Amino acid sequence: MGEKVLVVDDDPGFVRYLRLILQQAGYRATTASDGILGLLAVERERPALVVTDLQMPNMDGLELLTRLQQGWPALPVILISVQGDVATAVEAVRRGAVNYLVKPVAPAVLLAATANAIEAGSRRVPVETAGRTREIVGKSPAIVRVRELIALASRSDVNVVITGETGTGKELVSRAIHRLSHIAGGPFVAHNCALTPPEMFDSEFFGHRRGAFTGADRDRAGLLREAHGGVLFLDELECLPLVHQAKLLRVLDDGEIRPVGSDRSRPVSVRYIAATNRSPAELLASGELREDLYYRLRGFQIDLPLLRERREDIALLAEHFLEDRNAKVTPRALAALEDCAWPGNVRQLRNVLLSAAAVAGGPSIDERHLDLSVASSRSPRVTPAPPLAPERTIVMLEDMERETIARALEAHGGNLTRAAQALGIHRSTLRRKLRGG
Numbered sequence: 001m002g003e004k005v006l007v008v009d010d011d012p013g014f015v016r017y018l019r020l021i022l023q024q025a026g027y028r029a030t031t032a033s034d035g036i037l038g039l040l041a042v043e044r045e046r047p048a049l050v051v052t053d054l055q056m057p058n059m060d061g062l063e064l065l066t067r068l069q070q071g072w073p074a075l076p077v078i079l080i081s082v083q084g085d086v087a088t089a090v091e092a093v094r095r096g097a098v099n100y101l102v103k104p105v106a107p108a109v110l111l112a113a114t115a116n117a118i119e120a121g122s123r124r125v126p127v128e129t130a131g132r133t134r135e136i137v138g139k140s141p142a143i144v145r146v147r148e149l150i151a152l153a154s155r156s157d158v159n160v161v162i163t164g165e166t167g168t169g170k171e172l173v174s175r176a177i178h179r180l181s182h183i184a185g186g187p188f189v190a191h192n193c194a195l196t197p198p199e200m201f202d203s204e205f206f207g208h209r210r211g212a213f214t215g216a217d218r219d220r221a222g223l224l225r226e227a228h229g230g231v232l233f234l235d236e237l238e239c240l241p242l243v244h245q246a247k248l249l250r251v252l253d254d255g256e257i258r259p260v261g262s263d264r265s266r267p268v269s270v271r272y273i274a275a276t277n278r279s280p281a282e283l284l285a286s287g288e289l290r291e292d293l294y295y296r297l298r299g300f301q302i303d304l305p306l307l308r309e310r311r312e313d314i315a316l317l318a319e320h321f322l323e324d325r326n327a328k329v330t331p332r333a334l335a336a337l338e339d340c341a342w343p344g345n346v347r348q349l350r351n352v353l354l355s356a357a358a359v360a361g362g363p364s365i366d367e368r369h370l371d372l373s374v375a376s377s378r379s380p381r382v383t384p385a386p387p388l389a390p391e392r393t394i395v396m397l398e399d400m401e402r403e404t405i406a407r408a409l410e411a412h413g414g415n416l417t418r419a420a421q422a423l424g425i426h427r428s429t430l431r432r433k434l435r436g437g
Helices: 012-024 035-045 061-071 083-094 107-122 127-132 141-155 170-180 198-206 242-254 280-286 291-297 311-325 331-338 345-360 390-411 416-423 427-434
Strands: 004-008 028-032 049-053 077-081 099-102 160-163 188-192 231-235 271-276 300-303
Touching (some): 004 012, 004 035, 012 028, 012 107, 028 035, 035 049, 035 061, 049 061, 049 107, 061 077, 061 083, 083 291, 099 107, 107 242, 141 170, 141 300, 160 170, 160 291, 170 188, 170 231, 198 242, 311 345, 390 416, 390 427
Parallel strands (some): 004 028, 049 077, 077 099, 160 271, 188 231
């Protein structure tokens, strides 16, 4: 190691604590007591990383970050905040900081963040790489913005929350972030939280030792160890019970896990990308998602648009999905596709197109080859009517969704798994909607 790290903070005790941890790990740590002195130290010392507090006299951490971005744009900066300043720290990440940490900072968390930030600083990914996310197809303003956010998120080391209905491409976006990041060589581990039996959470996430419980006939690493040095993608985050959310938060804060049946903890360095198909505001209000966990995960938030909100992308998506089939849709087929509601979004469009290619058996896909029974209701392009009252609009959308689900169940003989596949949604999501959730 031997890289130089500048610590900027007006708390002498905390500065000594950080400097001791960094020096014991082999870094050369220098210090400054406020932002102005920090700028002078950067000019003089040329560190590989700046670790700065947010609240300081004379010049706070945000202003210091801004000045460093102007003068030394390749220099990585980590912000440290108290719990109440997390929202400000998140904003700092949007302005260019590579990470933020919450006081008190565990040694394992500090050292993992330091190593990752220095590595990120040597391989900063320019925003222009937004154009290289070829798998994120479309030209609509909404999807162009998504590509920009992917590029920004890939430049830092912070956690990410992705929101969007089922089928909008949340895992695709998370993989693009990982692929463009400085830890692209590390693992990408995907897990759907809805599939974790509550009694198996500790074993699933933290691993276990052989003999730890009945049936544990061998050691298991667990998701967090499998994702060490890379990304853990947590889909349907809200399905984790609150007690398990608290355990996950503890790992984020401490950077350590203890496998079931083990008497010692192990360090883990993981970037978390969490996804939900519901509104975080709704989940927080209902108490299904811990606020502290949400803000620790939400370094970036990327909200994915519905397919019916970007119909101008359907032609490009069709071309993309059919490229390997050497097939194209006719103008009539394209018009039919653009007139559908697509409750299952892009995933459902892909399923319909691949099925149509198999039915057509040739290079041309016409309207008669498309099974749109669960992709409608049709929405003809007519002159818009005066807007309805919000409550009436909600009722109409709920009626349309219920009708679409009923048709899917009828078409598949009541089989939930096949109906969910046809709708392009998870079986657990379909079950929740049938319960009225």
